[in-house]
């Protein structure tokens with residue numbers, strides 16, 4: 095099959111053009127990341143750091159535990175014991191711990207990786223427990239993670255040198271539109287592991303298995319993208335393929351590991367233990383290496399070396415000292431060899447190696463090649479990060495949805511110049527349907543929630559599975575039918591209710607009126623029997639998240655209600671979703687609300703009810719949002735915010 099119909103100019107670029115475009119953009123992004131963190135050489139002052147969200151002050155250590163293969167987990171809470179202030183820390187970030195009062199340039203008590211992040215606490219995994227100072231007030235500073243950029247640069251260098259001899263030699267020209275893509279015409283006969291797959295999933299699997307170089311699995315919200323990826327992996331393992339399975343985030347990689355468990359696939363998960371979910375730790379490379387024969391041999395050698403070192407200390411004459419040193423040298427070499435062999439054994443015996451995209455640059459994988467590289471959540475990964483993994487294989491399958499949120503980019507300039515354009519999107523433009531299948535049955539939303547998104551973004555091609563098409567909030571156990579639980583769609587209009595937006599100190603926008611309405615609606619749902627953990631409040635603005643959490647903290651019954659930005663909810667779902675749009679101003683500015691992908695993610699998190707709170711006069715100034723408002727007015731229930739406060 096020939097590729098190339100309808101190629102877009104920006105999508106068909108040569109390797110050389112790609113390398114010269116990306117190299118400066120990666121530097122820009124690195125600079126932006128460094129400026130939102132603390133670089134080792136910076137002498138920035140604490141106020142500026144606080145403003146950027148790269149430091150959390152006034153913390154106390156409330157818990158210390160050992161775990162994760164010898165790491166120490168320390169949990170910190172605000173000294174006041176309430177919600178942590180606005181910050182830009184994320185799980186897996188590298189952080190340093192300092193006394194609260196230490197100046198910016200002072201040395202730290204320890205460095206660790208953020209293990210768990212809650213609204214009221216943050217847990218960090220340290221290699222060694224900080225010796226003292228834990229009883230005094232503390233602060234955490236985010237450290238720039240420069241390794242990721244080095245690895246992306248490494249992939250660019252490899253691409254620029256040419257990959258004629260590497261495993262991806264035939265793949266690279268296809269992905270840059272220099273050679274046509276190919277899909278075998280004869281369908282592969284399928285004997286499926288999962289007997290419940292729908293027609294669109296089966297069609298996608300069949301096409302994926304027939305692809306000779308590249309295949310895109312397009313999975314709109316709730317359509318079983320990961321379910322389909324799992325079946326593809328199982329089918330490929332059955333065929334004897336060696337697979338590298340990656341995603342941009344650790345959580346997405348762990349999700350695949352967990353879902354492969356029941357099928358007893360021989361797999362190994364690479365990565366820092368603090369970045370893995372507890373339930374997949376047994377599959378971690380480190381854990382498997384420890385269980386291997388070569389590893390116990392290496393252990394025996396280390397014991398022998400310890401004894402010899404003792405002898406060396408006691409030895410008097412030069413000759414015997416020299417002999418012991420010689421023996422130690424030989425043993426050290428042997429120990430290294432055994433360690434390496436232990437790692438190679440595990441990697442060789444695994445049919446599927448799983449890691450994040452940046453983790454794929456691990457030296458442990460240096461000499462390995464794969465028949466297939468699978469990248470899940472590819473529409474949320476930088477193209478250059480995908481290349482770290484792609485260079486290791488001769489075929490690839492990318493799964494994602496370019497109509498949901500793209501990767502987060504710190505540098506506005508780098509984003510404008512093209513860093514954010516994903517490989518998934520570029521290939522979708524370049525080859526279109528030839529190399530792609532879209533899943534069209536969704537298993538999450540009531541069809542009224544789904545229809546807006548399907549019509550607006552997916553050419554009305556998505557259908558709701560009968561098991562969810564008509565499900566209501568009051569069908570849930572213990573939920574009564576009340577005026578609040580009854581509607582599937584609710585539009586709460588704040589126009590004319592004196593609920594204007596405001597800016598917080600960091601210039602992020604918030605809206606007190608909307609926060610009060612959102613919490614009031616959540617309270618009514620809980621009073622109607624909805625479990626608070628089944629409700630999520632989503633808002634695009636970080637300041638509104640903090641405000642909502644503070645408003646919520648006055649009501650103990652809402653403790654388990656989840657409040658997060660749209661980005662924080664991607665890939666997740668709740669029975670009821672409340673969206674606070676925030677923007678309400680006389681200039682009718684809507685900021686990044688107008689991004690179709692952000693609103694698509696927000697609305698499609700809802701399974702049974704979606705409630706939008708907004709100032710219709712402000713948001714209707716944007717055509718896309720106007721259609722959203724009209725859809726909710728037509729198919730849902732209209733309420734004025736004045737009914738809530």
Ligand SMILES: Nc1ncnc2c1ncn2[C@@H]1O[C@H](COP(=O)(O)OP(=O)(O)OP(=O)(O)O)[C@@H](O)[C@H]1O
Pocket residue numbers: 290291292295313314315316317318319320321322537538664665666
């Ligand atoms: N063929 C199917 N029959 C019944 N349920 C299914 C089927 N495929 C997927 N599901 C269900 O749909 C839900 C979503 O599936 P999955 O996690 O694979 O989707 P996803 O597309 O990766 O999700 P997201 O929209 O969050 O990216 C899961 O509860 C899954 O069990």
